[in-house]
Amino acid sequence: MSQTPLIQILFLSVGLFFIGMYGLLTRRNVITILMSIELILNSVNINFVAFNKYLYPHQLEGLFFTIFIITIAAAEAAVAIAIIINLYRSHHSVDVEDANELKW
Amino acid sequence: MQTNYFILMHHELIIAITIMLLLVIKVGSDKLSNQLVANVTNGLLLASLVLGFIVQPEGNVFGDMFHTDGFALLQKNILVAGTLIISLQASTWLKDYEHTAEFYILLLSTLLGMCFMISSRHFLMFYLSLELSTIPLAALANFDLHLKRSSEAALKLIISSAFSSGLMLLGISFLYGTTGTLSFGEVASAIQLNTPLQLFAFVLIFAGFGFKISAVPFHLWTADVYEGSPVAVTSYLSVISKGAVLFVFITVLFNVFALYAHSWYYLIVIVSLFTMVIGNLFALRQTNIKRFLAFSSISQVGFILIGLSGGTHTSAASVVYFIVVYIFSNLGAFGVIALVQGLTGKENINDYKGFYLNNKMLSWMLGIALFSLAGIPPVAGFFGKFFLLLSGAEKGAYWLIAIAAINMVISLYYYLNVVKNIFIDKSDTSIEKLPIAIQPRIAMIICVIGVVGSGLCGGLYQYIFDLVK
Amino acid sequence: MVLLDNITSVSSSADYLPIGIQLIFAAGFVAFMIAFSAWVGPKRKTSDKLQTFTSGIPSHGDARHPMAIKYFLVAILFVLFDVEVIFFYPYAVNFQDFAADITMKWHTFYAVLMFVGCFLVGFIYIIKKGALKWED
Numbered sequence: 001m002s003q004t005p006l007i008q009i010l011f012l013s014v015g016l017f018f019i020g021m022y023g024l025l026t027r028r029n030v031i032t033i034l035m036s037i038e039l040i041l042n043s044v045n046i047n048f049v050a051f052n053k054y055l056y057p058h059q060l061e062g063l064f065f066t067i068f069i070i071t072i073a074a075a076e077a078a079v080a081i082a083i084i085i086n087l088y089r090s091h092h093s094v095d096v097e098d099a100n101e102l103k104w
Numbered sequence: 105m106q107t108n109y110f111i112l113m114h115h116e117l118i119i120a121i122t123i124m125l126l127l128v129i130k131v132g133s134d135k136l137s138n139q140l141v142a143n144v145t146n147g148l149l150l151a152s153l154v155l156g157f158i159v160q161p162e163g164n165v166f167g168d169m170f171h172t173d174g175f176a177l178l179q180k181n182i183l184v185a186g187t188l189i190i191s192l193q194a195s196t197w198l199k200d201y202e203h204t205a206e207f208y209i210l211l212l213s214t215l216l217g218m219c220f221m222i223s224s225r226h227f228l229m230f231y232l233s234l235e236l237s238t239i240p241l242a243a244l245a246n247f248d249l250h251l252k253r254s255s256e257a258a259l260k261l262i263i264s265s266a267f268s269s270g271l272m273l274l275g276i277s278f279l280y281g282t283t284g285t286l287s288f289g290e291v292a293s294a295i296q297l298n299t300p301l302q303l304f305a306f307v308l309i310f311a312g313f314g315f316k317i318s319a320v321p322f323h324l325w326t327a328d329v330y331e332g333s334p335v336a337v338t339s340y341l342s343v344i345s346k347g348a349v350l351f352v353f354i355t356v357l358f359n360v361f362a363l364y365a366h367s368w369y370y371l372i373v374i375v376s377l378f379t380m381v382i383g384n385l386f387a388l389r390q391t392n393i394k395r396f397l398a399f400s401s402i403s404q405v406g407f408i409l410i411g412l413s414g415g416t417h418t419s420a421a422s423v424v425y426f427i428v429v430y431i432f433s434n435l436g437a438f439g440v441i442a443l444v445q446g447l448t449g450k451e452n453i454n455d456y457k458g459f460y461l462n463n464k465m466l467s468w469m470l471g472i473a474l475f476s477l478a479g480i481p482p483v484a485g486f487f488g489k490f491f492l493l494l495s496g497a498e499k500g501a502y503w504l505i506a507i508a509a510i511n512m513v514i515s516l517y518y519y520l521n522v523v524k525n526i527f528i529d530k531s532d533t534s535i536e537k538l539p540i541a542i543q544p545r546i547a548m549i550i551c552v553i554g555v556v557g558s559g560l561c562g563g564l565y566q567y568i569f570d571l572v573k
Numbered sequence: 574m575v576l577l578d579n580i581t582s583v584s585s586s587a588d589y590l591p592i593g594i595q596l597i598f599a600a601g602f603v604a605f606m607i608a609f610s611a612w613v614g615p616k617r618k619t620s621d622k623l624q625t626f627t628s629g630i631p632s633h634g635d636a637r638h639p640m641a642i643k644y645f646l647v648a649i650l651f652v653l654f655d656v657e658v659i660f661f662y663p664y665a666v667n668f669q670d671f672a673a674d675i676t677m678k679w680h681t682f683y684a685v686l687m688f689v690g691c692f693l694v695g696f697i698y699i700i701k702k703g704a705l706k707w708e709d
Contacts, residue, residue, distance in 0.1 A: 014598070015596070016602070017274060017597070018599055018602050021599070021603075022602065022603050022606055024263075024267060025603070026607070030259065030263075033263060033331040034263075034277050036186070036267045037263070037267060037270060040267070040270035040274075041270055041273065042275050042397045044270065044273040044276075045276070047274070047277035048276070048277050048280065049280065051277065051280055052280075055281060055284060056284045057617050059284075061228070061280070061285070061286050062277075062280060063226055064228065064663070065227075065231075065276075065277075065280070065286070065659070067659050067662075067663075068228060068231070068232060069273065070659060071229075071657055071659055071660070072231075072232070072235045072239075073240055074652050074653060074655075074656035074657075075235070075623060075653065076235070076239055076262065076266050077649075077652070078263045078649045078650075078652060078653050079239050079240075079242055079243050079262060080242070081257070081264070081645065082246075082261065082649065082651055083242065083243070083245070083255055083258045083259050083262060084247050085645055086246055086249065086258075087252070087255040087256065087259055090250070090251075090252040090255060091252055091468075124691075124694065127694050127695070127698060128694060130698065130701075131694065131698050290682050298588050300589050300590070300592050301589050301591070303589070303592065304591075304592050304595065448659045519630050
């Protein structure tokens with residue numbers, strides 16, 4: 001069984017990163033923006049795991065970094081969703097274009 | 105081995121114990137006085153500060169992930185002192201607030217993250233502590249729970265900080281891919297010149313830092329977040345969190361990317377140029393005083409970056425010295441603003457017309473702080489900026505110093521405009537005489553002593569300079 | 574090959590080609606996506622189009638009616654506590670090695686105990702706050 005070359009995995013992760021970036025910059029729903037951020041973080045996870053497995057198989061640093069990224073992403077999402085709920089309570093919308101009280 | 109931990113990490117331990125203590129107290133009884141919570145926290149912070157000056161250990165723990173020495177301890181002391189001042193200033197706002205214990209828990213969590221961040225010598229530790237110091241800040245920004253603009257500020261803060269840490273993480277992952285290690289020392293020795301992927305990683309990490317210190321291409325969230333957050337959180341964001349990230353930035357630039365010094369010199373010069381100019385130009389047109397201070401703090405970051413561009417011990421010392429001065433002067437200004445906003449709800453620059461008539465002491469305080477921010481000679485801000493420009497000039501970029509000087513003149517205009525509003529302008533609806541409680545009064549006195557003293561006492565810069573070596 | 578060595582040794586701008594390609598890829602991807610979706614995407618916004626697809630069954634009501642906040646709260650708390658369990662995994666994997674080592678045995682045990690203790694305080698705080706109270 002032949003192994004997938006590293007470069008393909010890196011292409012996948014960079015592609016995922018830019019899809020996340022695209023979503024972050026164009027979506028208007030805050031929840032979707034959060035999902036885009038998760039995509040960005042997961043592309044980094046793929047990077048770490050791939051580098052660890054292909055280039056430095058004798059160590060675990062990359063894997064552990066991934067574990068920490070996953071947990072912190074969960075914490076970040078929890079705080080963000082709490083803020084979004086609070087925002088929703090005050091003006092009944094999760095659209096970023098309605099969050100327009102602060103400008104310039 | 106065991107005792108080693110306790111001595112080496114005494115800042116972090118005291119803060120962590122305070123957090124747990126507050127949680128347990130809060131769980132134990134719902135009805136506890138805000139004053140008690142504030143006093144316990146302030147007392148423990150003060151204890152940590154005093155201990156930080158007495159016990160000065162040096163060493164590594166956690167498999168060299170955590171490193172502490174005199175320089176790191178000084179930085180932690182600066183942050184703890186700043187947090188203590190903010191906590192004293194916030195007492196007016198927190199007096200009748202129902203979530204005081206939670207406020208302190210979140211505030212101290214971010215402080216804990218910053219202390220770990222300053223000591224981190226490993227990218228995993230660095231990332232963890234960075235997130236620990238930014239995620240609770242977003243929750244803090246939302247602490248005016250019923251105000252829409254507060255939630256909006258918190259949303260902007262968490263999304264931009266999540267995005268910036270995503271960028272930084274991508275950079276770290278590339279760094280890991282090219283060097284095979286994540287500890288600062290090993291990365292520094294494994295880095296090679298002219299590896300495109302490493303340069304790309306550096307650019308990404310730089311962008312992540314740029315977001316956190318709000319350097320110009322990445323500054324867009326700053327003003328909104330500063331305006332929407334409660335004043336205590338705004339002052340915390342503008343000095344403490346920015347200062348902590350800048351301290352780590354010094355380590356990352358000077359140690360990890362030392363080999364790339366030639367490349368990042370130009371990057372920092374260009375970014376600092378834009379930061380100064382754009383921060384100043386936007387500060388000119390602001391009417392809200394929190395927003396005004398947000399843009400002024402952006403332009404101050406530009407000056408700090410000039411100091412960083414030197415890349416020597418002198419520039420590290422000058423940056424730390426400037427941050428000390430900046431903490432005192434900015435907190436002095438924010439202390440008055442917090443008081444005015446907390447008691448009258450006014451936060452426009454025009455509302456400060458005729459402020460001197462009824463509030464002599466507060467006016468002088470704000471005046472001195474603004475003079476220091478503008479960099480006018482007798483107060484400390486001048487010396488801070490002087491040392492920054494001096495260390496920036498070491499590389500011979502005199503045109504940069506000239507542009508910085510022009511920017512100082514521009515900034516003089518808008519700072520003095522506020523001073524003119526306070527002292528000279530008359531108004532029919534000027535603010536009444538405000539009662540000042542004991543805690544803000546203490547904080548104010550500390551700030552005045554700090555602003556005047558750190559400029560006149562020449563030993564301070566020498567002390568910092570000796571520690572950098 | 575000799576030519577290539579020369580290029581790398583003097584570090585010409587060719588070394589930065591991958592960065593340039595990545596930047597072009599980034600910018601091009603975004604531009605392509607915006608242009609492509611505008612070109613391909615449907616632009617007919619009739620009332621039928623905007624209705625929810627329900628396999629022919631007439632839809633009733635709006636999915637966006639306010640949901641009780643407790644669902645979100647419990648979901649968030651579940652995710653948090655669920656994900657943090659990940660940190661037990663490295664401990665569990667290395668448990669046998671730790672158990673063999675007389676000093677590490679208690680050292681690691683205290684570390685895990687501390688971790689669980691922090692969580693326990695948080696959990697008690699949540700219960701005290703009434704976040705998990707399902708019936709009003």
